[in-house]
Structures are given as C-alpha cells and as structure tokens.
Amino acid sequence: MIKGVFLGFACYAAYAISDAFVKSLHGTLPAYEAVFFGALLGLTALPFIRKPGDRWREVLQARRPKLWWTRAITGAICNIAAVIAFTALPMAEAFALIFLLPIFVTILSVLFLKEHVGWRRWTAVIAGFIGVLVVLRPGFRALGAGHIAAMVCGLSGAGSVVALRMAGAHEKRISLYGAGVIGPLVTGGVLMLPAFIWPNLHQWWLLAGYGLLAGLAGVLLMLATQIAPANRVAPTQYSQMLWAISFGYWLFGDHLDWPMLIGIALILAAGLFTLVREEQVTRWWRRTPIV
Template identity: 75%
Template structure:
C-alpha cells in the first residue's frame, strides 16, 4: 500500500511539473496548439497502459461510443481551459478553482444520475463555493478569462467523470485513456486549421516537457492504483497544490495573499471531504485520471 501511495504522490508531482512547463510558454502559442502537441506526446503512454489481449483499435472503440465521445469532448475542453488558466493565473489560484471538480461531481450526480446526497456533502458544496468567493473576491479585484477557464476545466472534468460512471466499470483502460488523448487532438486539430504557429526550438522543448511528463504521470497513477486502494491514492491529488505554490514562487514569482490562501484552504478542504465521503468517486480512480 505504501508503494501505491508513494507512486500517487510521484504521479501528481509529475502532473504539476507538466503544468509548469505549459505555463512557461507564457501564451506564446495558442492554448489549443499546446494541447494538440501535448496530447500527441501523451500517446507515448499507450504501450504501458495497454494490457495483454488489448487491441490497438480499442483506443477509439468503446462499449458505449456516445459516452466515449462525451469524455473526449470534455477532456478537450478541459485541457484547453487548463492551459488558459495556467497561462493567466498563478498556479495555486488556478489549481484551487480546478479543484472544484469533486464539488461539481456532487451536483451533477444529483442532476444527471439522480443520486441521493446527504447534508454533509451539500455542506461541502456550499463551503467550496464560499471558498471560491474568498479567492475571487468579486468587486474587490479584477477577474479575467483565467478564472473562468479554471472553473470550466473543473466542470469539464466533472462531466468526464459522470460519463465514465454511466459507461460502466468494464470499459477498457485503453479506451478510457484514448478518449482523453484522441479527443484533445481532434478538437485542437480542428482549431489549428484556422491558425497555426510553428513552434520554435525552445517552445518544442517546453511542449515536450508538458506532454511527456503528463504521459509519465498517467503511467505512475495507473501503477499506484494497482498497488493501493483507490481511496488511498485519490487524496494524493491535493499534493499538487503544494507543488503549485512552490513552483509558482520559484519559477514565476507568484505571490498569495492571506485571503486567497484562506479561500484555497476552504476549497481544498471541501473537495477532499467530498472525495472521502463519496465512494463512487473513488471507483473512477481505479480506472484512470481523465483531466
């Protein structure tokens, strides 16, 4: 179990560093272009995710293709929104808003799946949105596209998770991972038809770090869920916030004021409580991280 939890921490460290690479582009490439190349490089994880007996065509063939398409679209939208958020906001602030994902899952579980949600989880939802108000402080600070993008990213991740629940527990891991990568490539590729900027050598290096580290993180997370229960691995996601604060301070001179730090703590606490309380959420981690 210890090895699984350790691998979880390593996976989310790799995810956070991957995000730092794409933030280092500083908007010099369109977000959809960064996502396209990042997803293309992310396909390098497929040989490690593929299990004996899996066929390569199962990357795009799912038992419920409609839900595969929903996850593919949600992944594409979420990935582009994440790049916009990391470009425009301090890393910790972007992560805090993206971590509304489990709160959105709770709401969608009621609206879409008609699940019963008790007062404790509703309290966590309210607390999460209170934390958002503390972070954003509307009327007291300028809000921009980055804040909207971060919230959209969290919502897209929640839609992907709900679609995964509906598709059932027997979907091949190859199809689950393929939906995220292929969907992001197709959606971004269409946008690239309108405008394309050939990356410079330095930009290629940053894109490589972004895509390859995300692929490595996905493989590490898969290994983690094989060696430890999902409900032990899932909370390690919140270690990304520590990496966000550290990387933001060291690499991008990000600074957090006290109200923002308090709001972030409220959002993280509400999200972590939701993950712990919601057994069905943790089942998703047994398959694959889909943001």
C-alpha cells in the same frame, strides 16, 4: 498500499511539473496548439497502458460509444481551459479553482446519476463555493478569462468523471485513456490550423516536457491504482497545490495574499471532504478503473 500511495504522489508531481512547463510558454503559442502537441506526446503512454489482449483499435472503440464521446469532448474542453488558466493565472490560484472538480462531481451526480447526497456533502459544496468567492472577491479585484477557464476546466473534468462512473467496469483502460487523449488531439489540431505558429526550439522543449510528463503521470496513476485501492490514491492529487505554490513563488514570482490563501484552504478542504465522504457513501472508487 504504501507503494501505491507513493506512486500517486509521484503521478501528481509529474502532472504539476507538466503544468509548470505549459505555464512557461506564457501564452506565446495558442492554447489549442499546446493542447494538440501535448496530446500527441501523450500517445506515448499507450504501450504502457495497453494490456495483453487489448487491440489498438480499442483506443477509438468503446462498448458504450456515447460515454466515450462524452469523455473525449469534456477532455478536450478541460485541456484547453487548463492551458488558458495556467498561462493567465498564478499556479496556486488556477489549481484552487480547478479543484472545484469534486464539488462539481457531487452536483452532476445528483442530476445525472440520481445519487442521494446528504447534508454533509451539501455543506462541503457550499463551503467550496464560499472559498471561490473569497479567492475571486468579485468587485474587489479584476477577474479575467483565466478565472473562467479554470472553473470551466473543473466543470468539464467533473463531466468526464461522471462519464467514467457510468462506464464503470464496462470499458477497458485503453479505451478510457484513448478518449481522454484523442478528444484533445483532434479538437486542438482542428482549432490551431487558422492561426498555427511553428514553435521555436525553446517552445519545442516546453511542449515536450508538458506532453511527456502528462503521459508519464497517466502511466504512474494506472500503476498506483493497480496495487492500491483508488480511494487511497485519489487524495494524493491535493499534493499538487504544494507544488503549485512552490513553482509559482520560485519560478514565476507569484504572490498570494491572506484572503486568497484562506479561500484556497476552504476549496481544498471541501474537495477533500467530498472525496472521503463519497467513498463512505458510494464506494465507486473501488469498482471504477481510474486512469
């Protein structure tokens, strides 16, 4: 259990460092291009995720193709939106809006899975959106594409999670991971062609850090959920906020005011409560292979 949780923290540290690498590009490359090369390097994780008996073609094949395509499309949207958000916003602010994901999962579960949601989780949903209003303060500060991108990332990520729930134990890990990589790879590759910019040496270094660390994080998460219940591993994702605040302050000169910190705390508390409450009600973490 302890080892699995530790691997979870290591996984989300790798994800946070990966995000810092892509933020360091400062928008010098189109988001589509960064997503393409990141996904291409993310393929390096496949040999570690592939189990004995898995076939390579199962990266592209699934028993339930519609759900595979849903994960591929939402994964592409989520990755592109995340790159835009991290290059345009302070890291902590981007993470706060992306962490609306568990709240969006609750709403989508009601719409598509017909799941019953009690008053406690609805309260968490409302608290989360109040936190968003405190962070954004529309009418009092300028809002831009980065804010919209961060929320689109959270919403598309939630769609991917709901598709994962519906797939459940019917799909292999290699297929689930493949959908999350092939979607961004193909979409980013097609969209980058009209305005392709050949990266310089420094940009190659940043792209390598972004893609390889994201692939490493995927492997660490798989190992973590193999040796510890996924419901114990999932809350470790909120450690990314500590990394985001640290990297934002020390590397990028980000500054957060008190209202923004209060809003971030509301969003994090609402999301974490939603995760814990869902385990008590649905227990889907235990029966769904998380990648």
